[in-house]
Structures are given as structure tokens and as C-alpha cells.
Amino acid sequence: MNAKKYDVYAIGNAIVDYEIEVDNTFLGVNGLEKGLMTLAEQDRQRDLLRAAKSKIRKKQAGGSAANSVVALAQFGGKGFYSCKVASDIDGIFYRDDLVKQGVDTNLSDEKLDDGETGKCLVMITPDTERTMSTFLGISSNLSLSELNLDQLENSHYLFLEGYLVSSPSGLGAMKEAKKQAKAAGAQIALTFSDPSMVKYFGEQMNEVVGDGVDLLFCNELEAKIYTETNDLSQAIKNLKKITKSYVITLGSKGAEIWDGKNTYYIDAVKTKAVDSTGAGDIYAGTFLYGINYGLSFEVAGNLASLAASQVVSQYGPRLKKSKIQEFLSKVNNKN
Numbered sequence: 001m002n003a004k005k006y007d008v009y010a011i012g013n014a015i016v017d018y019e020i021e022v023d024n025t026f027l028g029v030n031g032l033e034k035g036l037m038t039l040a041e042q043d044r045q046r047d048l049l050r051a052a053k054s055k056i057r058k059k060q061a062g063g064s065a066a067n068s069v070v071a072l073a074q075f076g077g078k079g080f081y082s083c084k085v086a087s088d089i090d091g092i093f094y095r096d097d098l099v100k101q102g103v104d105t106n107l108s109d110e111k112l113d114d115g116e117t118g119k120c121l122v123m124i125t126p127d128t129e130r131t132m133s134t135f136l137g138i139s140s141n142l143s144l145s146e147l148n149l150d151q152l153e154n155s156h157y158l159f160l161e162g163y164l165v166s167s168p169s170g171l172g173a174m175k176e177a178k179k180q181a182k183a184a185g186a187q188i189a190l191t192f193s194d195p196s197m198v199k200y201f202g203e204q205m206n207e208v209v210g211d212g213v214d215l216l217f218c219n220e221l222e223a224k225i226y227t228e229t230n231d232l233s234q235a236i237k238n239l240k241k242i243t244k245s246y247v248i249t250l251g252s253k254g255a256e257i258w259d260g261k262n263t264y265y266i267d268a269v270k271t272k273a274v275d276s277t278g279a280g281d282i283y284a285g286t287f288l289y290g291i292n293y294g295l296s297f298e299v300a301g302n303l304a305s306l307a308a309s310q311v312v313s314q315y316g317p318r319l320k321k322s323k324i325q326e327f328l329s330k331v332n333n334k335n
Contacts, residue, residue: 005154006104007077007292009186011147011177012065012161013139013170014083014107015118016090018049019057022123026052027131032123037132037194039166045135048121060318061097062120063139064193065161067278071285071307073102074319075328077292080104080151084142087112090119091138101318106148113138128312136167143169144176152177153184156292157215159284162193165204174208190243191217191284198226209242216243217284220250247287247301249280254305259297266301269309282319283308295331303331 027034030048040048069079081103085091094117095107118139123131142164152158158181164170178188190213192198198205205226216239224230227238239246240258248256254268286307290300306327310319 004156005078006080006151007155008069008072008079008157008159008189008288009082009152009155009177009181010065010069010079010159010161011082011142011164011173013063013118013134013136013142013163014061014066014085014091014094015063015120015134015136015139016059016094017062017120017122018059020052020055020121020123021057022052022055022125022131024125026055027123027125032131032133034125034131035129036196037120037134037163038196040133040135042116042135042137045119045121045133048133049119052121052123057124061094062122062278063118063161064163064191064281065159066098066103067281068159068191068285068288069103070098070101071282071319072289072292074321075286075289075324077289078104080148080155082106082142082146082148084139084146085112085117086115086138088115088117090117104151106146115141140167141169142167142173144173147173147177147180149180152180152186155181155186157187157189157288159288160188160190160208162191162197162205162208165197165201165208171204171207175210178208178210187214189213189215189217189284189288191280192219192222192226195219195221195225198222202226212242212244214244216246217280217287218246218248219280220248223248245297247284247304249283249308255283255301257297257301262297264298264301266298266305269305271309271312279308279312282311299331303327306330 072079085094098105115138118137120134223235227235245260255266257264283304286304287300
């Protein structure tokens, strides 16, 4: 690749995650659909937060693409993240955390607006399944104003977060970023983010896909919903019409990766799972690191599998430096 300042330029929601341990009864009593992310109005989320107050484990900066670009940075890559937060306590916390993690961002150069920063209640049941209630707050107003086209043009990959399709202004920002990235010769990577995004915002997702993308990240359920089939092999045939390559995560069955010519089956790393939050995000970020730094799709997939296995065995989507070095050593020793 020709030298550019950034490996990945990502745009997505800026969300402060509240990790909460609950049981299935809590989900049922509060009318939550297990395993999905649902958007909530501010009052609804405040009610849920009050009901779960005693069950909160911790708070941290999150958001799907943010988790991915932080993972990229943790492995040694260079990322830029465009997002929107308010000037409240959570917004300042979020901005400072991105900078601390080594990610450049539009937030460091902007005066933050009044309002409320987005929040996500990540409710984790004993079976490690995550159910999310998200109030986007000011992030729902993410628009073309948050794009930094100079930095986008100086990036190898544009990484688009599927969650943004739920916002008209976010959808507009995704489409414009894709247009500008293509003009600059950058590769376009898209993550579907969550089954609810392709289930309820399929038309908007189709607008983003447009004439196709270079790299698609999704899980098995998202692939089936988007292609309107219950057969994974048929879903894959349909996905190959809209993307030049893909990564389909299959949970405990690992992942299927296609580089445009060859298909690779990546085994899952056996681990004791306690929290699946952010596993797909870290998989994508680690994979993007790998292919930016000379790893084949297969080797990058193995590295991403190691990283994701660590994330599900702990609480929170951040990796320890010692684990990153351990994973890099394992991959390098196999090459």
C-alpha cells in the first residue's frame, strides 16, 4: 500500500456503555427482546437504568466502530474516528478515552455541543447473551459536519458502522463518506452491526451498500436476514454479489472468510465465555489491523479469533497489552 497517515477512518455512534448483570426475568418484566439491540427514548432508558441501578457493573466508552478502531490502535495500527458527543460529563469522558487509547478524532478539534451523550445499557444474562437498550442522544444528530474529509482521503480503509442507518443524518454521512472514500481510492468496509439493523432498516442498509463494498463484516443471522433466506450457503451466494470479500462470524463455530478468491474456515478459540459484548467489534478491528499490516485474510482471521476469544472471557471490550503481544507472537510463529 502507498503510505497514508491512517489505516482506518471510521464513523459511528459515540455511546457510553453501562454494563449490567441481569437475569431473564428482568428482561421479561421490562419487555426487552433478548439478544437484540433496541433503540429507546430517553425516558424509557432512564426507567430501565433506575430499575437496574443496583446491577451496574461498570461504565466505559463504547460504540461498535469505536470498539473496532480502538482494537486496531491497541495492536499498533493508526485509526481516526468521527463521531458526536455532547459537552456533558459522559461526552468529556468519551473524548478523553479515545485519545487515551491512541485514536485520533474530530472531537479533539471541536467545541462540543450542548445536549446529552448517547448511552447504551448492555444487559448481560448468565448465559453471556447481551441485550442492549440504546438511547443515541446527540449521536443521532451525527451528520456531514462530523466528517473530516482530509483525514478520510489520507486513509487506506473507510469503516462504516451499520448502526448509523437508523438516523437519517447518519445515513447521509455514511453515503457521503463512501462517495469521498471511493474518489480517494480508499477501500470500503461495512459492518451490519446488529440483526435489528438489517431487520428493521433494510432499505437504508441497501442505500449504503449501493453498488457494493470491498469488505463486509456480519454474523450468520445478519447474513440470512439481509439476503432473506434461512440457508447460509444461499445467503453467501447473494452476499458475493454485493461485496468483494467478507468475514462472517459463526459464534462457537468460528468464522468463514472470503478474500475474493479463496474461502477460509477459522476455528473459534475455546474459552469460558462471561460476556459477549464487543466480540464482533474487536474481531473486525483486529482483522482490519491484520490486513493493513501484511497478514493474509486467513492469518488475520486467526488473530481476530484469538482477540475475540479473550474479549468474551472477560468483562469489557478492551484488551490487555500482554495479551496482544501473546496473540501476535502466536500468529507470527505460525507464519
